[in-house]
Amino acid sequence: MRILVLGGTSEASALARRLAGRSDVEPILSLAGRTARPAPSPIPVRTGGFGGVDGLAAYLRKEGIAALVDATHPFAARISANAVQAGAATGVPVAVFTRPAWSQVPGDRWMEVDDVDAAVAALGVAPLCVFLTVGRLSLGVFAAAPQHTYVIRSIDRPEALETLPSRRSITDRGPFRLDAEVELMRRERIEVVVSKNSGGDATYAKIAAARRLGLPVVLVRRPAAAGAVTFESVDEVLAWLSAVAGDRGVAARLSSA
Numbered sequence: 001m002r003i004l005v006l007g008g009t010s011e012a013s014a015l016a017r018r019l020a021g022r023s024d025v026e027p028i029l030s031l032a033g034r035t036a037r038p039a040p041s042p043i044p045v046r047t048g049g050f051g052g053v054d055g056l057a058a059y060l061r062k063e064g065i066a067a068l069v070d071a072t073h074p075f076a077a078r079i080s081a082n083a084v085q086a087g088a089a090t091g092v093p094v095a096v097f098t099r100p101a102w103s104q105v106p107g108d109r110w111m112e113v114d115d116v117d118a119a120v121a122a123l124g125v126a127p128l129c130v131f132l133t134v135g136r137l138s139l140g141v142f143a144a145a146p147q148h149t150y151v152i153r154s155i156d157r158p159e160a161l162e163t164l165p166s167r168r169s170i171t172d173r174g175p176f177r178l179d180a181e182v183e184l185m186r187r188e189r190i191e192v193v194v195s196k197n198s199g200g201d202a203t204y205a206k207i208a209a210a211r212r213l214g215l216p217v218v219l220v221r222r223p224a225a226a227g228a229v230t231f232e233s234v235d236e237v238l239a240w241l242s243a244v245a246g247d248r249g250v251a252a253r254l255s256s257a
């Protein structure tokens with residue numbers, strides 16, 4: 001059974017590790033191609049956009065994909081919507097594999113906003129030292145608030161940094177440890193953290209570090225989910241794939257009866 005995994009996340013990598021080497025499935029990992037040096041994959045990889053819903057639907061048909069697992073980042077809303085629509089158009093079952101969102105706990109000082117533009121406004125007019133961890137593709141909007149000093153962490157070095165007059169850049173890939181995050185925020189004299197509510201463990205340490213240091217966090221809420229069946233563990237996804245394989249077997253037996 002051929003399975004397409006839409007990836008670019010630690011969830012997709014974890015699923016790929018569990019699917020690798022199995023004789024009953026042929027998994028393919030799809031990456032958008034945003035990261036210059038993606039983490040190595042134990043299953044075959046294809047890279048680049050499909051060309052919208054129609055392109056993805058055409059790919060599913062051409063490659064004989066039997067199940068589509070959308071394990072993209074919770075903020076990758078367009079590809080997730082495309083996956084649901086392409087699944088509906090082709091009859092390919094679609095499941096989302098994602099991580100639970102973070103929830104506020106006592107000691108957190110969160111200011112939740114709906115998008116990155118609102119995060120810029122939430123920083124206010126007085127100059128602050130901001131730890132910016134929203135991903136390099138969302139940095140441009142912070143040019144609207146040039147009074148702040150931005151400490152930017154991203155996997156690849158951002159290209160459009162000159163739009164932010166006062167900034168320092170750190171390239172690093174999670175997972176991050178709490179002690180190291182506390183040390184980084186102290187060293188860089190961070191006054192506020194800006195983050196997406198990505199959820200999961202790999203990048204939660206910055207939220208816990210802000211709590212420990214009493215720092216406010218401007219947290220961008222997740223976009224609305226695209227509407228497919230959703231799982232939060234690899235085991236649940238594997239059980240769903242087994243059910244899809246079982247349904248296909250039944251359908252094949254019925255059509256040959």
Ligand code: NAP
Binds near residue numbers: 051078
């Ligand atoms: P997006 O806005 O939802 O998608 C934009 C377009 O990129 C899609 O329409 C699709 O192009 C292409 N695309 C996205 N993910 C793809 C995939 N896995 N395989 C093939 N094409 C893909 O996505 P995004 O926010 O730019 O994120 C891009 C990738 O980075 C995702 O795979 C995501 O998992 C990863 N990522 C995103 C974030 C984030 O904060 N957004 C954080 C960490 C990792 P076509 O329409 O041409 O098919």
